Amino acid sequence: MSGEWHRKHLGDDVPEQAPGEETILGAAGDEVPPGGVVAGSFNQEFPGADPYAGIPADEVGLPPLSEAEQEAVAREADRIADEMGSNPDL
Structure with a gap:
């Protein structure tokens, strides 16, 4: 649903935010597009934050x-x- 639909049907009189204008929630236009998600695994997106970095695979777990x-x-x-055998109702 677009912001225009919300203003028209819900009576929200908040002015349209200009693209790139900063708000407490971030800049306009930096939202995830419909159907769009961040691709890749955690360690690909945040290589410095990999909790298993430097640990041999056979020692993980x-x-x-x-x-x-x-x-x-x-x-x-x-x-x-x-x-379980003495009480079949479980």
């Missing part, structure tokens, strides 16, 4: 679970499976 943690996960999975 969570470390592997210890044997005790794996056993605890297996016990919890068994417990949940038993609960």
